[in-house]
Amino acid sequence: MDEILKVSNLKTVFYDNSREVHAVNDVSFSIREGETFGLIGESGCGKSATCRSIIGLLKENGKITEGEILYKGKNLVKMSRKELEKIRGHEIGMIFQEPMTTLNPVVKIETQITECLPKTMSRADKKKRAEELLKMVGIADAGQRLSAYSYELSGGMRQRVMIAIALAAGPRLLLADEPTTALDVTIQDQILKLLMDLKQELKMSMILVTHDLGVASQTCDRIAVMYAGKIVEMSDVHALFLNPCHPYTRGLLESIPTISKKGSRLIPIEGMPPNLKKLPEGCAFAPRCRFCRSICLQQEPQLQEVETGHFSRCHFRGEPEGEK
Amino acid sequence: MKEFNYIIKRILQMIPALLVITVIIFAGMRLIPGDPAITMLGTHYSDAAAEGLRHKLGLDQPLFFQYLLFLKQVLTFDFGNSITMNAPVWDLFKQKAVVTLTLTLVTAIFTIIISFIFGYAAGMSRHPLISKTIDSIALVMLSIPEFWIGIQLMLIFGLNLKLLPVGGWGSTWPEHIRSMILPAISGAMGTSALMIRNIEEEITKIKKQDYVDFAYSKGLKKGVVRNRYILKNVMVSTVTLLSMRVIGMFAGSVVIETVFALPGLGSLLMQGIMARDYTLVQSLVYIFAVIVLVMNLLTDISYSFLNPRIRLE
Numbered sequence: 001m002d003e004i005l006k007v008s009n010l011k012t013v014f015y016d017n018s019r020e021v022h023a024v025n026d027v028s029f030s031i032r033e034g035e036t037f038g039l040i041g042e043s044g045c046g047k048s049a050t051c052r053s054i055i056g057l058l059k060e061n062g063k064i065t066e067g068e069i070l071y072k073g074k075n076l077v078k079m080s081r082k083e084l085e086k087i088r089g090h091e092i093g094m095i096f097q098e099p100m101t102t103l104n105p106v107v108k109i110e111t112q113i114t115e116c117l118p119k120t121m122s123r124a125d126k127k128k129r130a131e132e133l134l135k136m137v138g139i140a141d142a143g144q145r146l147s148a149y150s151y152e153l154s155g156g157m158r159q160r161v162m163i164a165i166a167l168a169a170g171p172r173l174l175l176a177d178e179p180t181t182a183l184d185v186t187i188q189d190q191i192l193k194l195l196m197d198l199k200q201e202l203k204m205s206m207i208l209v210t211h212d213l214g215v216a217s218q219t220c221d222r223i224a225v226m227y228a229g230k231i232v233e234m235s236d237v238h239a240l241f242l243n244p245c246h247p248y249t250r251g252l253l254e255s256i257p258t259i260s261k262k263g264s265r266l267i268p269i270e271g272m273p274p275n276l277k278k279l280p281e282g283c284a285f286a287p288r289c290r291f292c293r294s295i296c297l298q299q300e301p302q303l304q305e306v307e308t309g310h311f312s313r314c315h316f317r318g319e320p321e322g323e324k
Numbered sequence: 325m326k327e328f329n330y331i332i333k334r335i336l337q338m339i340p341a342l343l344v345i346t347v348i349i350f351a352g353m354r355l356i357p358g359d360p361a362i363t364m365l366g367t368h369y370s371d372a373a374a375e376g377l378r379h380k381l382g383l384d385q386p387l388f389f390q391y392l393l394f395l396k397q398v399l400t401f402d403f404g405n406s407i408t409m410n411a412p413v414w415d416l417f418k419q420k421a422v423v424t425l426t427l428t429l430v431t432a433i434f435t436i437i438i439s440f441i442f443g444y445a446a447g448m449s450r451h452p453l454i455s456k457t458i459d460s461i462a463l464v465m466l467s468i469p470e471f472w473i474g475i476q477l478m479l480i481f482g483l484n485l486k487l488l489p490v491g492g493w494g495s496t497w498p499e500h501i502r503s504m505i506l507p508a509i510s511g512a513m514g515t516s517a518l519m520i521r522n523i524e525e526e527i528t529k530i531k532k533q534d535y536v537d538f539a540y541s542k543g544l545k546k547g548v549v550r551n552r553y554i555l556k557n558v559m560v561s562t563v564t565l566l567s568m569r570v571i572g573m574f575a576g577s578v579v580i581e582t583v584f585a586l587p588g589l590g591s592l593l594m595q596g597i598m599a600r601d602y603t604l605v606q607s608l609v610y611i612f613a614v615i616v617l618v619m620n621l622l623t624d625i626s627y628s629f630l631n632p633r634i635r636l637e
Contacts, residue, residue, distance in 0.1 A: 059532075085543050085544075085546075088540065088542065093541065096534055096538055101534040105631075106557055106560065106630065111552075115542070115544060116543065149633070151632070162538070165538075166541070169542065
C-alpha cells in the first residue's frame with residue numbers, strides 16, 4: 001500500500017506571551033492508503049495540534065517551525081494559502097469535536113453543504129447531492145433537514161451533518177479530532193460506526209484523534225501514543241494492546257476499568273503531564289514513571305524499534321526490570 | 325401565522341405604553357414654569373389680553389379637560405393647531421420631518437460606511453498596531469461632542485475651503501443633499517466610533533469560533549468565510565446597535581440641527597418648548613414615541629431574518 005501522508009520531524013510551537021510552547025515536538029509518522037491511524041494521549045499532549053498542523057489551521061499564535069508534511073508527495077508546510085484551499089476539503093477533510101459550535105448558526109444546512117460542492121454543478125444538482133449526503137450519514141428526513149438551521153438539530157444530528165459537510169467534496173484523508181467525545185455514549189457508538197462504514201465505502205484514510213483507548217482499539221489499524229508533544233509508542237493495534245512497551249502506554253491500559261478486573265483497584269498514573277513551556281531534562285515521562293532509573297532523568301530516549309513496526313521511546317526497550 | 329399574531333400582539337402592547345406616555349408628556353409640559361399666553365403676547369402684555377388669550381386657547385379649562393382634549397387629538401390623529409405658529413401641527417411635522425429624515429438617512433449611510441470599513445479592518449487585521457490605532461481614534465471620536473466636530477467641519481470645509489454650505493437647508497434637492505454632508509458627518513462620528521468598537525470586538529470573537537475553522541477546513545475561499553461566516557454572524561449584534569442609534573438620531577437631532585441651522589424636527593421641538601407651545605410639543609413628543617415604538621417593532625422583525633434562532637412568537 002502506498003503512503004498517503006508522511007509527517008517527518010514535525011515541530012509546532014505556540015507562542016504564549018513570547019514564551020514558546022512546544023505542542024508538537026519532532027513527530028514523525030506515515031499513513032498508508034485506506035488505513036485508520038489513531039493518535040491517542042491525554043489532553044494537551046499535541047494530538048489536536050498535529051491534526052491542525054496537517055490541515056494548516058493552527059490558531060493565530062501557532063506556527064510550524066520544522067519538519068515536513070508530505071501529502072501524496074507534496075509538502076503541505078510550504079504551500080501557499082491558495083494551494084492549501086485546494087487541498088482542504090477536496091483532499092483532506094476534518095471533523096471537529098464540538099458539534100454544538102462547529103456549524104454556522106445563521107446559515108442553513110443546505111448552504112453549508114452546497115458551498116463545498118464544485119462550482120460547475122447546477123443549483124438543482126447541488127441540492128440533490130446535499131440531500132444524498134445527508135442520507136448517507138443516516139439522517140432520515142434529509143430533504144426537510146436541508147432547510148434547517150443548526151440550532152434545530154440535536155448533538156448527534158449535528159455531528160452527522162458535520163460529517164456530511166466534511167465529506168461533501170470527497171476528501172481522501174479524513175482527520176477526525178475527537179469526533180465522539182462531546183456525545184452521549186449511545187450516540188458515540190453510532191457515530192463511530194458510521195465513520196468506519198463511510199471510510200470503508202469511500203475508501204478513505206483516516207486519522208482518529210481520541211483519548212479513549214476503547215474507541216481506538218475498535219477502530220484503528222495502527223496507533224501512536226503521544227505524550228508531551230512526542231510520540232512515545234507507535235505500532236499496529238494488536239501489538240500495542242498485547243505487548244505495550246512504553247510505561248506510559250502500560251499505565252494507560254492499566255487505568256481502563258474492565259469487567260474481569262472488577263473488584264480490584266484501578267492503577268492510576270500518578271502526577272500531571274509536564275509543563276510544555278519547561279520540559280524536564282531526560283525522558284518527559286520520567287517524573288511519573290514507576291520504572292524510572294537515573295539514566296531516564298539525564299538522557300532523552302530515542303524512538304527505537306522494539307519489534308518490526310513497533311516503536312517505543314524508552315531506554316529499556318519495553319523490559320524495565322521491576323519497580324523502583 | 326405565528327409571525328402575524330406576534331405583530332398584532334406587539335401592536336396591542338403599544339396601547340398601554342402610549343397611554344402612559346400621554347400622561348407623562350402632558351404633565352411634563354405643565355410642570356415647566358411659564359405661560360404660553362405671556363410668551364405670545366410679549367411686550368403687548370396686559371392682564372385682560374392674557375385672560376382673553378387663555379380662554380381662546382382653552383387654557384382656562386380644568387387640567388383634566390385639557391388632558392381629555394389632548395387624548396382626543398391623539399386618538400383621532402388630528403393634533404389641532406400649534407398655539408404659537410398658527411398652523412396645523414401635522415403640517416408642521418410633515419414639513420420638518422423631510423429635513424430630519426434626510427439628515428438621519430445620510431447620517432446612517434455615513435455611519436455604516438465608516439464603521440464597517442474601520443471596524444472590519446481593525447477586527448480582521450493580524451497586526452496589533454492597526455487595530456490599536458483604529459481603537460484609539462474611535463475612543464477619541466467617542467469622547468468629542470458632536471457639536472464641536474460640527475463647528476470644526478464648518479470652519480474647514482465651509483469657511484476656509486468654501487466647499488460646502490455652512491448651514492441651512494437650501495431650496496433644491498441637490499442643495500439639500502450638499503447641505504446634509506457636514507451635519508451628517510458630525511452626527512455619524514459618535515455612532516461610528518461605537519459601532520467600530522462593537523464590530524471589531526465581534527469579529528475578534530467570531531473568528532476564533534469552531535465554525536470558522538471548520539469553514540476553512542472545507543476548503544472555502546477566505547472571502548467566502550469572511551462574508552458568510554464572520555460578517556453574517558457579526559451583523560446579528562451590530563444591527564441592534566445601529567437601529568437603536570438611528571431611531572435616536574431621528575428623534576433627537578436637536579444639537580446638530582441647531583449647530584447647522586437646519587429647519588428640522590429638533591429645531592421645531594426646541595422652538596415649541598421655548599414658546600411653551602403645549603399643543604405642538606405634546607403632539608410632537610407623542611409622534612416621536614409612536615415612531616420609536618414602531619421602529620423597535622421593525623427592528624425586532626428584522627432580527628428574525630438575521631438570526632434564525634430568534635422566532636417571532
